[in-house]
Amino acid sequence: MRAVSPSEITRADDRELHETLERVWGDRPGLVGWITTTDHKRIALRYIVTTFVFFLLGGLNAGLMRLQLSRPENDFLGPDAYNQVFTVHGMTMMFLFAVPMMLALGLYFVPLMVGARNVAYPRLNAFGYWVFLIGCLLLYTGFLTNTGPDAGWFSYVPLAGPGFSPGKRSDIWAQTVTFTEVSGLIAAVEIIATVFKHRAPGMSLNRMPLFVWAMLVTAFMTIYSMPWVASASLFLASDRLVGTHFFNPAEGGDALLWQHLFWFFGHPEVYIIFIPATGLVSQLVSGFTRRPVYGYPVMVLANIMQGFLAFGLWVHHMFATTVPQLGSSFFTATSAMIAIPAGIQIFCWLATIWHGKPQFRAAFLFVLGFIVVFVTGGLSGVMISSVPFDTQVHDSYFIVAHFHYVLLGALFPFFGAVYYWFPKLTGRMLSERLGYWHFGLFFVGVNVTFFPMHFLGLAGMPRRVYTYIAETGWGNLNLLASAGAVLIVGSVAVLLVNFFRALRRGDRAPDNPWRAETLEWATASPPPSYSFLHIPVVEGRSPLWERSERRPVVTGLSTEVRDTLVTTLVDALPDSRHYDPRPSAAPLYAALALGITFITLIFTPWGLPIGGAVFFLGMVRWAWPTLRSYREQLRYEEGKA
Amino acid sequence: MTAAFDPADRADLDVSGLPTTVFGPRDIMWWGVLGFMTIEGMTLVVAVASYFYLWRQPGTWPPEHTLLPSLGWPTVHVVFLVASNLVMMRVSRVAHRLDLAALRRWMLVATACSIVMVPLRWLDFLALNVRWDTNAYGSIAWLTVGLHGTLLVTNTAEMLVFTTILHLRPTERHFTDAADSAFYWYYMTLVWVPLYVMVYWGPRFL
Amino acid sequence: MTTALLALQWSGRHSALDPFGPQAGRVHSLWQFLWIVAALVLLAVVVTLLLATFRRRGEAPEEAGPRTRSAVATAVAGTVAVLLVFLGVNFATGRAVTLPPDDALLLRITGHQWWWEVTYPARPPGNQVTTANEIHVPVGVPVVAELQSSDVIHSFWPANLVGKRDLIPGETASIWFRADSAGVYRAQCAEFCGHGHAKMALLVIAEPHESFDAWLVRQRDSARTPADSLARRGQEVFLASSCVMCHSVRGTPAGSRIGPDLTHLASRRSLAAGSIPNTRGHLAGWILDPQRIKPGARMPANALSPPDLEALLAYLESLR
Ligand code: HEA
Ligand code: HEA
Ligand code: CUA
């Protein structure tokens, strides 16, 4: 029996294989290796750490807002500061945390779950991360220099347009969005191609783990939705920079065009956050009930149905505008319809738990919390899809309550995944006891913070107000909400403590601490650079639960170059082999070039030619084969390597 | 040729015999190309959607005191673009034949074609007879032509780099890549024809 | 108690939870329905969750069987049923609240950063009334408000009377409502519109027919030259200083539309779009330094000598 994980090596030839693979797939040591790496695990881990840091910063912004709003007529933050804080909070949480975090989990675990040694386009993947990082830094450089965007995370025109947002704040919004969407689109292409062509033999589509399915649907949604906001921000930037009139009614433009373009992206966006979360829930539920999730086919269909419907809902964000009533009621219907797949998922998880053997680990508690919090938010979602009701609560704190319930609903599975996958990422176990505290504080905190907001909204409190007069009587509920936020901060602080504790003296993690079903648990924790010693042959929907004694694996891949196996789309039959290029710094250069382009574009249209030229050089550097890799590839193609 | 493989078969699976140069959907890169076609395609869809949305706003199309676009050069360009696909078909054919010499020749021709189209695209802009900052109609027209223009320009840059590498450091991989660039070229043509109709004929009928 | 009432005098009610008009009423009962249904659904889910998690389990793991399938199927069917009812109720409410009324009183509201310009069109145009940040409506009479914006998007939201509608530059939206009992209702701007968004409110004052008509007549008059000398000096201060560049007081050379019309300023309950009560002290504070009261407001600070200020205040307070 051949080993799949280095930790189960018994045979001499396997030990030798381990060393050669380390040489081929490993990175050069030190900074060079850090810069040039194209290992999806290292890059995804970078994404994860970066996005988590921005989660903390976004949370810090939230803290500032809650402080300001904790009592009426508070003068801790003035409107100018507050408007930047809430805008940057929203942008951070959506563009720098929630979406990239989910995609990052996909970039790390999808290849492992389908038994691939890397993503389809390793260099492009590295490029994506650098672009993302530039975007993050741009936003916070602006914010810290008092040039943070201040027109809301959906940056409505004309407020964000040339006429009413002088200065560079809105341009920072536009370019941050551009950077993050570029990296998001790249991640999506990586995930699709990896899932389609790099699955281990035997993992036919109908055997893919539900998380992989969720990421696949998410990736497609990303590709069909993000170009809309990318184009919209291009329109906005050119209105501001070169005087086009896309949104200027005086010259035949239209302010509502922006809202249509934004929300045609914006609604799918929230499902790009939610659908991966459902994938996480499925892995967690099966992992901690020791049962495959009930109703696999309907679960897959539910995700696909959500993916489709998500593109037919955008107008429900515009009920208070002048869109015709009749049109609106159509969008009420579609919004209500999307409750059906969500319900199906909830019911199937409940059925799985019912028949399973719940293991009361921290991760599982987060699943329970997810169901309660998300269903609450989903139900308020259905309420506000009603036009007459929404005309009352639209742009009020009721909406703030709704979307925090659903978004933090998606945060529960993420925290669950943190406890579930931390051992795989770091080789260390997190403390369960701290985990319970983290969960308890978070669950209580979320409800104390956001439940009162429903009533604040109904009691007439509009969103995005930096203060309110005492006569409104909103003071007490706001104080309560702020108190809840303290609990949430506490819970996150516990998580941070747990991290540091685990990294310093946590127990070593075995390959598969949870005895879970999917392939990422078939290799060491953390996985070696080459992920799998031998690529396993998949024999069922739960690869590690349905392994025959024989444990067949793939042999015959080159051990001298990065040789990858390409399989057929539906049945994952071995079809061809593909040569992966060596690590390179080219992606970093290209990303810097792109950065220069878009950032100079904030100041002058000449950014286009200048940046274009720089970018061209970057591409040449990227495409040009070094003599070494050239020779290597020739030998590979002659079958000598 | 691996159709014989059966996942249930318990033997280890030796893949050393699999080919390393394949074309079309069998190849990894092809999917990447398709992915980016889809993304660029979506941005063009946004342009078209916005074009018709703005057209539906009150007022005539094009707005009064705005000339209709001229048809001369744009039509020459679109015809040339369509014709150039014959070249790319040849490129694709010789690539599949793994015929390096022929591929080098035809890639040179293709590169020449794509270089010619850059000034042609500039003439397309002038033919709009309106500035981007005159009114929303001008803005969306310039944007549409410009978006597709970026495809043309980046494609030209790629052709240049690729053809040079093809002459200096050719590998079998480049046959697949050449076939893909032909694939991409068909796509560029396919999307431009309707855009051309919309931008240059649209104002005459809408 | 009385203080609370006084507060209401200038700040006004603002809540969807105590309706004073037909539409707000319908939506309020819709809300009660929705929230009961939601509570039941949530309860069902949570109970099932707890049962599924904590129920006794036999040693032998029992597999999901046909009973599981029928249970899930029923739940889905239930979901669909609830949603259908929801759509029905929602549609009914929608119909009821959008029915356009006949013989409605027409008025125009134009949003500015960050205040509301109000006009009551009339024949002959000479009778048209222009005011700011406050509208008066007769109790029990349907009112149609035409909504426009001069700059960015604002949103008109008199929560106790009706849901909100956006004021979008380049478009004219319209909304109708009816106040069924006299009172002061607050309409907070609901669409984020920049620095002053939090302090952009409008008062809807619903009063009996007679007093409304009286108010309308008074608003038609232009300001008459004040009787007492102090106020007359105040008028000179007003006309001599920058005020005239932005404000109009009908019956004087001051005719600019950049800021609110001040012809009947003293008759209003609040200043700076519902930010502060209209008292002498607040008025003085506002004139001397608007930015402290409403950061970002498009009105500069004014350095006035105490006597000038005294006079100016006397004049402004004479504008009833
Ligand atoms: C993770 C993100 C997420 C998710 C999953 C959802 C899910 C839903 N959202 Fe939400 N939404 C947001 C994030 C999200 N939303 C954000 C960020 C905004 C604000 C943007 C901004 O303005 O800043 C927003 C705003 C928003 C609006 C606009 C409100 C306004 O601005 O006036 C509307 C209106 O229809 C809406 C509706 C819905 C609906 C119908 C669902 C449905 O998908 C919910 C379906 C789920 C359930 C219903 C629960 C599970 C089902 C069952 C247990 C079965 C039983 C159920 C029934 C019988 C009903 N959302
Ligand atoms: C995933 C998305 C997400 C998440 C997780 C959150 C989390 C939170 N949000 Fe956010 N929120 C949005 C998305 C999100 N929000 C969006 C899209 C908007 C709309 C913006 C707009 O209108 O444009 C919004 C708006 C918004 C508002 C309305 C602002 C307004 O309209 O005026 C408020 C007000 O209370 C708020 C509060 C909070 C709070 C208290 C949390 C808490 O859960 C945060 C918890 C705290 C932390 C996680 C930080 C922990 C920090 C530490 C432990 C200290 C250590 C830190 C460092 C060392 C750096 N949010
Ligand atoms: Cu006007 Cu908000």
Ligand SMILES: [Cu+2]
């Ligand atoms: Cu939505």
